Amino acid sequence: MVTLNDRISCHTPNQDGTTTQEYFINMGPQHPSTHGVLRLILKMDGETVNDIIPVLGYIHRGIEKKAEAVGYRQQVHLTDRLDYLCALMNNWAVSAAIEKALNLEVNDRIQTVRTIIAELQRIQSHQLWWGVFGMDLGAFTPFLYGFRDREKITEIFEKTMGARLTMNYFQPGGMMYDIHPDFVKDIKEFIKYFRPILKEYEDLFSGNIIVQERLKNVGIIDAQTALAYGATGPVLRASGMPLDLRKMQPYGAYSKVNFTVPVGTVGDSWDRYQVRIQEMYQSLLIIEQLIDNIPDGPHMTMKYAAKIKPPAGRYYTQMETARGIFGTFFVSDGNDRPYRMHFRTPNFNNLWSILKMAPGGRVADLVAILSSIDLVVPDMDR
């Protein structure tokens, strides 16, 4: 059996003739900057990280197994608890998979409202990331600013959906309720409020020399490696690969709107930071194009509470959440419960890119890298 001790190389000669020994240090699962219960075993030489071994499973709840025991309509509720910061996009992905299996076309109103809400959620998720990113780098003000503006979106959601974090709003066949009468007005007010604030974010944080020094040329990953590791979302796009499902396989109302996919050049933490900031501008643009002409129509195309029995077969749907590609794959045997349900979650694949990013850097850089990947641990372990 290979133990951790076998991985240590002793007596690494230094330039001045002295020798050092590598050692292991344990980071997590209870650690403020792993954003949950992620555990990392670091192989260190002095302050330098030489190798990194992620250990998962501290929040493994067996969601995929549980999904086999509940009906199709209840799958939506489980996806909320995967990546809770993109809860609505996860809801949409699983609803779309079921709609695909049932050959159900949803009307334009549903598609448009879903797109607007998904983009709002993307902004909300990036706001939280921005706040926590600042906190991980040692600045507390971004945390307060990010959450101040995040509450505005939370209030819009709460008016329509009645919940703040786990909404269960998108259902197979449509939405749970119709949008609130104030929905359009509130979002317009928010866009007007948030666009100058986004500038303020950049003035406060991006121009700071300490932030730039800690992010630039730290945690570099090139596009081919990122693709090989299965990384998606801003992590991959920061390396220069413009892989965005909203452009490549447009779903919802994305084919009707004009927007650009921000990409980075180097693939360091700074590029990942810039990509997310630019994505917030693009999300505002998308919402602005759609908000004025939401088509009329019913918000639900299926009978409520009816049992769903998709025909036997295998179905896969994928969507671009704030962290990357979220895929839902299920095997149906014709019953009211799936035979097998699998979620391809973005965070699990994004995590492994730290194996290339972190080695060679310092521990403080590792914290910045972890934060720039924007991990949600319950999404990894499921």
Add this chain to the structure above:
Amino acid sequence: MGLINDNPENPFKEAIPGSPAFITSIDKVVNWARSNSLWPLTFGTSCCAIEVMMAAGAAHHDLARFGAEVARPSPRQADLLVIAGTIVKRMEPLLKTLYDQMAEPKYVIATGACAISGGPFIYDSYTTIRGAHEVIPVDVYVPGCPPRPEAFFYGLLTLQKMIIEGQTIAKPFERRKPVLSVLPPRIKLEQIRDELVKNLTARSVTDLNQNPKELGL
């Protein structure tokens, strides 16, 4: 509160000499100070951490109003453990360790359905612990999935009330019954249920009292 002390020889359990009147007035001061300076441990496993630890602590809701804003990443410096999220079997020994590492007096708030009973994972999950009380003693339960920050504040105020009324210097570590902080005073469960049914029937397109078989269930 906190530790359930089985060891009768615990030196801290000894009664403090002095007149009862003196001890009682010391109690008041100590409990008042303790209740208003709770230092929470930043411990979040899943969704509840966003609402309870982050949104509650940030500018909009502001945990600092209740004197509990000094979040500590180290259990050695914290005295309030907020269990925010699901506890699974692999995390169980670590939660126990974290609790043991905290210094007395220590208090535990279990927030969210998962930490109370296993929540959505109470059935058909092979890993989830059915409630944090199976691992460590819990003082206050805050229900919700996840609870709103306001609900957490109500739980925190309940804990503060417990501390003020509860622990005495003469009998330290005396544990009081767990509290469910769901209902504000003077509101009964039946009232909430009636209101829910009324709202649902008024807005719903389906009849709540109709036979489920007609719906195809």
